[in-house]
Amino acid sequence: MQPDVSNTPSILVTGSNGQVGFELRRSLAPLGNVIAMDRAGCDLSRPDELRHLVRQYRPDVIVNPAAYTAVDKAETDIDGAFAINAIAAGVLAEEAKAQGCLLVHYSTDYVFDGNKDGAYVESDAVNPQSIYGKSKLAGEQAIADSGAQALVLRTCWVAGAHGSNFAKTILKLGRERDSLRVIADQFGAPTSAALIADVTAQIIAHRWLYGERRAFPAGIYHLAAAGETNWHAYATEVLSYAAMLGVELKTDPSHIEAIPASAYPLPAPRPANSRLDTTKLRDTFGIHLPDWRQGTHHLLQQIII
Template sequence: MTILILGGNGQVGFELQRSLAPLGEVIAPDRRSLDLGDPAAVVRALDRWQPTRIVNAAAWTAVDAAENEREAAFRLNAELPAQLADYCASHGGQLIHYSSDYVYPGDGKQAWQETSATGPLSAYGESKLAGDEAVMASGAEALVFRTSWVYSARGGNFMKTMLRLAREREALNIVGDQIGAPTPARLIAEVTLLALRQSLPSGLYHLAPRGETSWHGFAQAIFRQARAAGEPLKVDPERVAAIPTSDYPTPATRPLNSRLALARLEQALGITLPGWESQLALTLAEWREINGSR
């Protein structure tokens, strides 16, 4: 079996390379060896490697920049998945694709179901939805995992930004009215491996930890757990103020409700997904090991 991982240098791609290695030969080209923005280059790569499974962790993730760079965002988030799905449909391969809570309208307080009506609030969300729809309409054997608030011990993400700021400042203002579940890249990769080993039926699934919090609550948990582990932080978790989204304007509108219902995936795999706080503890421990913290 030949597994082609796209976006292998990203947070999710790095974890996928580790998790999926036991399944077969893993090919994970970097940006220098494969320009995913060039459709012809992708065709040549697929013809060369002839993968039996394609795991697409590549994406345009600059949410605000997508408002002014729609063409580039749609190339990576919509056209590329469509191209990969068409290849799998015609060659009998399988595609695993990752999507986002940003495809939903972000209102209310109920967790979104896989069957919920979509309604992206941003160009980024529109591009991710277009990719999902192209994959699901292709006729290919495909798994589409929608996830939320991805972070890891590597790369650029909210957890690492908060840890940096916590060493510099005594107080912070963090958005407190956007609700979701912080999802470690490692969990995404582990569930992907389990899904492939159990031959999860093609379709759309939500993949995130159990529970919910705000960005403010996530920041406080990061600071409390890091302090308890011995990290020298200036910030007092109790001096982290919660502010409304309206006080932190951005070019792209963020969804206030990023809750994802998890029952479909849990029932299909026969598992109970872990809580977000225990996953934060594991990710913090890995971050401390990487950075030589004591």
């Protein structure tokens, strides 16, 4: 692929085959020339190649959904997690600063320890408990240190029609097993990859490409679907809606066993509270975020029908 030389805005997207990256290819397409890069074309673990790529295409916007998301593997692959989630984020930010383009980067609820009673706001103290969370926080800090015009969107419990996620796993297991046991003491809002991509496109279009760039409200924002649930209730909703769509299940959705997180130990700790307050995003950009069930139902319709 050759660099775009027209006056059409160009948008460089990393991780284009991931859950969010796949949806970004759709949502950003009407805005300009989308340069979609998968891992083969854009390996975030190679900083020099990453710099060369940005300088080659000189995009108006860099959107970086690519990330090291193997949360448990990261506990032993520390260098790998930090290379992609922290060092690469800093490189993209430095290049964005040098070229005067916007960087959109995605972060996570894992930057918090999950001990707060209510939903987290952007100014709450960070305290990641896992290597994954620490590497994502380091990426946030590298972007801030660069001085680039950057939008950092923290999200949680992401699920898309393309790629692997909790909803797909539960649907598969519900078809195969007579019973399921699911954690009920961790809370958050399942957020569709499509919603994340659509919000991203709306902000880029109205506030960067066709807005006053000098007044762009850069910074950290929380982006998650409205409402809240726990993994057990989420699993029940997935199977109940799947049954309504005609899926034959072995697991009765009303009989999923609720268990504590302590009964399902994993190498990396998960936040008990992943709820994100999205008031700042709504007030700044005027964006309405739908209830998590809406995105979940749409996802299941895409997968099943």
